[in-house]
Amino acid sequence: MSRPAPAMRSAYPHFLPITTRWMDNDVYGHVNNVVYYSYFDTVVNEYLIRAGVLDFEHGATIGLVVETHCNYFAPLVFPERVEAGLRVVRLGTSSVRYEVGLFKEGEDQPAAQGHFVHVYVDRVTRRPVTLPADLRAALEPLTVAVQAE
Template sequence: MNATARPQPGMRSHYRAFRPITTRWMDNDQYGHVNNVVYYAWFDTAVNAHLIEHGALDPAHGSTIGFVVETQCHYFAPLAFPQNVEAGIRVAHIGASSVRYEVGLFAEGAETTAARGHFVHVYVDRTTQRPVALPSVLRKVLEELL
């Protein structure tokens, strides 16, 4: 039987940009902590908000949009309402039409992640939904997150 290394929390210093997230009453589940599906919404929100704010994504009118093709999350410590969360963002890989984003979720001020994960976007033409080369403005913003 092969032993696989157990995932470990990430460090704040490993991330290039941060976005504050305010938990909501409805985020908590019956166990009194944020439900696991909410973490994925935070990943999506943190990355896409960063791209929009830096002029690299126009979800309503842009000709290029990102489709999530892979996602994963490791959980290390619970988060709960009312608590402020900070999402750290970095890019692990830039391909011709794809990007692997890595996101760490931190309790406000914490040095290690409560959860960390990744997702892969494949960028496609909005009309044909076929992969396209990353637009130069998007590539520039992504390179700043490497």
């Protein structure tokens, strides 16, 4: 199984600074792997909320995570600052594939990178729906073409 090459900072159009917390570290002295997924969730949902396309309390459409993956290249540790880069590599009919790079503050190569797939569904029925036009419009600036692995 081959590891993907890390995507550099310039490959991500949106960034969110995230401050690590004491509790993020594990007994091995670095941020625990499960916390990386929390950072993924944070950058995606922060972007959607600020773009005005996620109303997690009352919105008719919600995104459910159906797939995640992460490759680790270097450890992150408390009290480092992390800069989470976000891009969209696929806008489907009812799904979005986000890619996230987690960078130590100011570094060009990520400590980790991965992806996160949302399928958008009706809040009540949980059945897939077509991406709302406002969501698609908010995600288009993040959409980049990437080479297949």
